[in-house]
Amino acid sequence: MSLRIASWNINSVRARPHLVERLLDEQRVDILCLQETKCDDNSFPLAAFGRLGFPHAHLAGQRMHHGVAILSRIPVEPVAREDWQANGEARHISVRLPGGIILNNVYVPAGGDIPDRDANPKFGQKLDFLARMTDWSGSLSEPSILLGDFNIAPHPEDVWNHKALLDVVSHTPVEVEILKALQDSHGWMDIGRHVVPRPEPLFTWWSYRARDWAASNRGRRLDHVWCSPDLAGTVRSLDTLVPARGWERPSDHVPLIAEFDL
DNA sequence: ATGGTCGAAAGTCGA
Secondary structure (H helix, E strand, C coil): CEEEEEEEECCCCCCCHHHHHHHHHHCCCCEEEEECCCCCHHHCCHHHHHHCCCCEEEEECCCCCCCEEEEECCCCEEECCCCCCCCCCCCEEEEECCCCCEEEEEECCCCCCCCCCCCCHHHHHHHHHHHHHHHHHHCCCCCEEEEEECCCCCCHHHECCCHHHCCCCCCCHHHHHHHHHHHHCCCCEEHHHHHCCCCCCCCCEECCCCCCHHHHCCEECCEEEEECHHHHHHEEEEEECHHHHHCCCCCCECCEEEEEEC
8 A cells, every 4th residue: 555644844733724734635645744833732733634634643742842743544553752852842753553664753953053062052952862863763673764854954965055054053064974873873765865866956945034935945955754774665755845835824844745655 | 244034922032
């Protein structure tokens, strides 16, 4: 069977119900993984997702900031959450799919503006988060999918201007190195770059601050879908829905939809 | 080099 799994940093699920509806209207999605829902679990619009055909909701929300959720058409089993931030922030949620595959939805800390652990504790927290993820990743034994907003654009072609962004948090060499260590710890397959090989540019995020995001096209590939090597043969496609950046009152991130033959 | 815009919230802060 084919399973289509979407990942989207929605930048407030309550502010953008129209976007969720449009995505699900235009695309076949079986499981929707959201990041930055920005609401606690009691405020999550469960009824709206139920009406859209997603009655199975697994939430890890938080008031105001962060927050992740997995909405599904089919029953999935909750799996223990991880706290890679080590402070209780809602940045990871996980479920077991039919067939036993573990689906991990993660929202990696953005890391602040200054790429220096001493001057900016948020940057250190981001690096520490990824180091804890790497420890976790190295000991995984089940077939797994790891997706979400990683807040790192690893390759030169994952940003609009490699040299200009070398000192910009999300593309610094230390972040790229630590993300590579995470990837190597389990042999994760970067499906985005499997489907759109370098040096083709590929972006998933465009700042709100540009006058015209499409004309300037100063994007970054911050969102990713990875799978463990034992699932590599099941990957059918991954679509990056760039036009969604131009929808009404958009998120600054666009949805990714990965399709697997399981 | 700087500022530019969002959302949540009612200050600014984080992104």
